[in-house]
Structure formats: structure tokens, C-alpha cells
Amino acid sequence: MIGQALDRRDGTFKVTGRAAYSYERQDAGQAAHGYMVGAAVAKGRIVAIDVAMARRAPGVALVMTHQDVAPQGARDGTVAEQFARPWPVLIGDEVAFFGQPVALVVADTFEQARAAAALVVVTYATDAGAFDLAAHRGEAYTPKMAAAGFPADTCFGDLDRAMADTPVNVDVTYTTPHHFAQPMEPAACLASWNGDDLAVCVSVQGIAACRNALARTLLIAPERVHVDAAFVGGGFGSKLRLHEETVLAALASRRLQRPVKVAHTRRQVFNIAGHGPEMIHRVRLAARRDGTLLGIGHDVNMQGARREEYVEQAATVLRSLYAAPHRLTRHRVTNLDLNLGEAVRGPGEAPGLLAVESAMDELAIALDLDPIELRIRNEPDLDPERRVSFSGRRLVECMREGASRFGWAARPRRPASRREGDVLVGFGMSASIRACFQGATAAIVRMEPDGRVIVKSDMTDIGTGTLTILAQVAAGALNVPIAGVSVQLARSDLPVSAGSGGSWGASNTCNAVYRACDDLRRKVMGPASLWGREADLASEVARRFPDGVEGEGILPGMQDDPNYKEYSVNTYGANFAEVGVDVTTGEVRLRRMLGVFCAGRIVNPKTARSQVIGGMIWGVGAALHEAAHVDPRYGNFVNGDLAEYLVPVHADIPAIDAIMLDDFDDKANPLGIKGVGELGICGSGAAVANAVFNATGIRVRDFPITIEKLLPGLPVR
């Protein structure tokens, strides 16, 4: 079953509107509606908060502010698992970022709650804030670590000397903007209490992290928190952490002793849900005339926030991508009075590779060398910094296969050399790398006496295809028809997984389910050496296990898996893009795009291709559309809605294809699976950016590449 392009199991529910997302759940009966009130200043103190009018408004059951909120667990950066940290709300009178929730209004209906929320009158003492990264870049500090366990800095040899000694080098500064996940379902929570037990239907990526974070926040035992995230309308990193809507719904529901549901408005998603922070990237590449790199460097200075440290691992991408004896990668953080940064799809790689893979293109131009050839000449034998072997590195193959399929040989050799009427045409390519992680994951597989199989895991399916691929793995491992396999996911009474996020959900959970199947079969059939007649499994269960039988499977975390110490485990790819740029208007149109990827064994080519294409389109957005802009006077995101924060729409996206190399990485895990959730966005934006340069001869180093940045350089018509 592994490798079959099956339709999504939940497809029928989703296309008929029967899939109930958290705000829509009817489990707890009629819920009251909560509406969050956000701070109208970015930095300061609440001097007075007048809730009298709101309390008197029709239908209002509760107005909660910092003056009457229940005690909660304090923020605690020492909790090792970032996503399980407490997230207290309405604590004190301090305002730390624009839109920070300062009150919750609960009423019988949404209309009543929204209207009453507008009657909460808050008086602030406003402090001057720092909002502009470029202006404050000199105040950056050196963090102890980057996110995901990476060292903040690495240094080998002497990059400055390599830059001085080599004939061809690039020393360029790129900027990547505040970037938002913006899943289509705004984060929401429906909370209800039964005695001391809290039930939440919530849109999150990880069940156990949500349970633990909520328990720590509410100061109750984790066992008292029951989490259900049956359907989640996208996450892309923004639903990894607990957020205000969930804590507020839980607190209000406890106060009122009735179910309460709270959702972000779309504008609140921009204020509350966390963003990939703005970054300034200095990339240095020092090469010989033949293109051999002697030095590479990536310095990243990013926005931070004082209340907690978040260091997106953007300067890690170069650490294993290319060989060079002299290497320097560094993360610096500039704290501003903005919301805390959080993971957004491809954290690290997405902004990091935009800069690095654009700079590699600049070097190829300086050398007058095919950018694919430049990359091939710097292909490392070993991971250059960790000095361990690569597992499943087929980057060169991805580039060659992609070049052949895309027709790379027909590219315009000189920038701004191909014109079709009023359109300048260009080709661009880039390389992709995404680090693989492995998180401790348990699963249970049960076979009933009638042969039905039930797979159990608290793993979520946020659009990733988990429901479908776990059924495929179990059906294949137990040799039973897939129609007889049901999959239970995303509840806190199920075995704990590492959740969805970090491109590890498929590999973690498929392996745990496979091991559970193995365990089940051993319990029924004895040692593996006795197996042979597979069809006997179900009849043996029917004969000898009147109550059914369960197998348990556990995959250790990467820290307990020697392969992750002995090998550098990554996924790879190459992206190719063709763009047309209107010579008069500067409008960039993507014409076609191809990605070729090497990501281990693909469990379901249909769902994997969809995920990878989706990621590539995020790359298009990062290159051409997406940027959240801060008003330097007030510290708010001025374009905080989906009309002003531009994301790719149908008209932006022509034919796009993704090819997955036939692959199996036995070092990654027993099933040879690696994740694809983020690989598509890694580097793809740079392919588009490089195509824009090839079309126009204009190198825009301030992403995204929008019309006003191209117009001054376009040829006179």
C-alpha cells in the first residue's frame, strides 16, 4: 500500500461541508461567543479599563480583563519543549505589542459579543516603542542558541581572509520581511468544563503540546485537559503554540460554567498568531575563478521580542549545503516592541535560502558560470561542518533531472536578453535543502476478531494526509484491505506523537504505526521466523483473541537514534522557474515552474505532490507577494488582512509540477520516509527571484520583488 496514490480518506467530508472544525463543533451544546479586544497601542500601560458599558450591553455574560482574570502559570522559557510552555493571558497592565488581547467579552451571540467588545474603553499611557529593524540593527545581541537545537554561530577557518584572497566574491545584503502563515481557518477554541475536567475542541498542530501548555497555564493536571482537533484548517507553524483564544475560552468557560468559543478575526490572526520575523541577511561567498568556493558566510540579524526568545534558524542553511574550507554562520537578534516571532512554514530555510540561493546566483553571474555547474562544483563529500556522512543526498541528481525536464539549456544566457513583445522573459533555478528531525512517537494498532483494524495516534491531520497514509501503512504491514482499517487521530486519549510541524509527522507516525503492526503480528504469530502465510493473521486473531489484540509501536526521538548523530539527514530539491516581466508596468508573471525533490520513500504520491506544490507556491509568494509592513509610528501591521497582505491566488499560479525521485533513506528511519511538508518552500522563492534577474538584469535584494522595486531599472520602452 505504501507508494499508492490514493484519494484522501477525509475527502468526502471536506468537499461536502461535513468536516466540523473546532468553532463548528456541536459536542458541548450551544456555546456562548467570546470576542477578544486587542490593545490599540504597541507599547505602554493600561491606565484604566472601563467595562461598565460593555457589561450592560444586551446578551453579555462576561467581560474579563487583567483586573479579574484568574491566576495562571507564568511564562517559563525553561520548559524545554517550546510548544508546551505556559501562555498566560491578560496578565497585568503592560502592553507589549499592538493587538495584544486586553479583554474578552462573552455574550450569547457573536453579534452581541462583537458590539459589546467595541464598548470596552481602554485608556493607555503610551511609551515610545522600537519597531524598525533596520534602524535598531546595531542593538542586536548574540543568542545562546538558535531554534530547533542549532548552535547560534559556527565558524571554521577565516572567512575574512578567504574573501580577501579570492579573485571572485560576493558580499551582499538581503532583507526578508515579516512573514505570516495565515491558514484559512483562523485559530479557534471551543471550551467546556465538566467538573474539574476541561474539554477543548481546538485548532492546533500538536495535541500533547497543547494539553501540557494549557495545563501549565491553567494550573491543573494535564490529565484533566482533554484535547480534540479532529479537523484543522491549516497550520503552517501558526498553530504549534498555544494562543490567547484557547486560554481565554477555557478561563471564560470555567467562570461561566457554560461552553465558550473564541476565534481570531482575520485581523487578529495578524496581531496574535505569530509571524516569521523580519531579517537582514549578509551573505558572503568567496570563489576561485573556476567556481570553487573557499569561503561562505551567512550573518542574520532578525527581529526579536523581549518577553521570550525566538531565534529562527535562518543561518543554518549554508552549514551543510556547499563545501568550503572557510565558513562563518551567525544569528543575531534585535528586540523590538512587536509580537513574538514564531515558526512559519520552513522556519530557517524559507528566508535563509531566499538569501543564500539568490547570492549563489549572483556568484554564478560574476563567474559567468551555469548556476547548476557552480553548485555541482561545490558539492561536499561529507557534511562540511558536522564532518559526518550524508544520508540520501541526491541534490545533483535533482538539479540534472530538473534541468533536463525543464529545458534549462534553452534559458537566456545573458540577463535581459529575451524579449517577447512587451514581456522580458527569464529562467531561474535554485537548490533546496531541509533538515530532517525525528520526534518520539507512540502508536497503537488494534485488530478486532472480525479482522477490522484500528490505528490510534494523537497525531493531527491539518491537511497533510495523515489519515490516509497511516491507513496505507497499517493495511500494508498487516496485509489487510485498506477499507477495513480505520484511523483515530488528534485526541489526547490516544498515544502521544510529536504532532504536525517540522516536516516530521509522516515519518514519525508511519514508523510508529509500522512498529505497532509488527508488535501486533508478533503477539499473534510468534517470532518473525515463523511467519509466512500472511493471510493467517486475521483468522488467528479471530480464533484466539475474542477481545481483539493490540500492538504498540514506539519511535525514539532523534537524540536517542544514533543515525541522527552519525549522519546528516536532510531532504533535497531543485526548483526551476520561468517568469515574464512586463517592460512597461514591471508586473512579474510566473509562467511555469518545476521542482524535482529527493525526500525518501513517498507514502502517497498524490498527497505528497499536493503538499510539495503548495510549498513551491509559498516560495512564489515569498519572492513576489508576501510582506507584512509595520507602521513605524504605531507599531501595528498596517496591511493586516488578506486584501493587503498579498498571498498567491489562482491567477498568480500557472502550470506547476513536482517530481519526486524514487527514493528510500534507510538512515532516516526503518521505512525510509522523510517529510515533504516544508521542502517545497525551501529555495523555491530564489528560483523565481533568479528568473526575475535573468529576465530584467535587475537584482532586487529586498524581498518581495514588487513592481516599484523593478520599475526604475526597466528599459525605456
Place this chain on the structure above:
Amino acid sequence: MSSNVGRRTFLKTTAAAVLAATESGSNLQAVNAQTIAKASSAAPTRLTVNGNDLTVDLDSRTTLLDALREHLQLTGTKKGCDQGQCGACTVLVEGRRINSCLTLAVMHDGQAITTIEGLGTPDKLHPLQRAFVAHDGFQCGYCTPGQIMSAAGVLDEVSRGVPSHVTRDLTAAVRLNDTELRERMSGNICRCAAYPNIVAAIRDVAGYRA
């Protein structure tokens, strides 16, 4: 707000829910909100939803979207932005597609509404629903009902000869192609970015070749 506040305090006092550009503007909106809160009233509204004649007592501020989701338990229609920017709430009113978040339910008294639940059922899928599954035209599924209802609207618009921004010849019969389809579907955002698969699904049903 008390009436004896000084101008300075008044200017510093902001209505908290308003994402204000100017402080005085926020106060204006706070005053408006008071008026709105007092003005709310229930009105019986007759709707024909998916062929069923219904009468609902609705707060006049209730959008068609919230009437469907919160009062009729038809949650297949999604709230993605509540401000007409994402298309997740697309339904058909009298056969024409509309962002149901941008219109009040009371404005549709006596009208026929078709939602995703009325287009097809799990046992009897509409061809568009079947094609979305076959072409994997979604991932998380949250924008999907809106995409499908919008596609149903597009196919009808084309059959009626309604041109779009990219229609080259306004005097000739409108023919659907990928460019037309992408233009007409661009009000429906899919953050999973299933666009190529969505287009393939609709193309399949529309019966033209890429």
C-alpha cells in the same frame, strides 16, 4: 465614557477593539458601536436553504454567513476572514455566487440559498465535489466548500456568457480556458495552495482541455 472628561483624556482614551489609525477616530467608532448595540433587534427572516423553507429570528446584524453557521448549523460554509477577502464563505443566492460574510441575512428575505451541503451529499456527490476529491483539490479543506461553490457559480456564469477581466473578445461567446478559470476563481484563496489541482478538477467538470 463619562461626559466630564477633558479633551486631552478624551484623545488618549481609545475604544479598544478598534485597530485605530488615529485616536480620535477610535472614539468616533466607539460612539457608533454604542448606537449599534442599542439598535440591535430580532427580525423573522424567511430563507429557502437548499430547498427547505425556513423562518429564523435573527438579530438584524447577523450576516448570511453567521445565519447559516450559527443558527442553521450549516457549518460547511466557512468563515475565513469575515470581510470579503478570502472567498471561504461563498454560497449561491438565487443561483449567483456571493460572499455570504459581506451580506446581512435579513437582506435575503424570501430568497433561495444553496450551500455546499445542498450541492451534494457524501452518498451523492456533485460532479465538482467528486472531481475535487479525484484531483486532490484541497488539503486542509477549509477553503474547499467556498472553492466548490465558487466553481459552480463560474460554470453558470460562463454558460450565461458573462465575461471576465481577461475575456479578450466581449462580443464573442465566452469560452472557458485555464486563464479565464484562474481569473474567475481568484476571489477564493487556498493557503494550502492547491490551485493547480483545483483548476484541474474544475477543468475536468467543465470539459475543456488545458
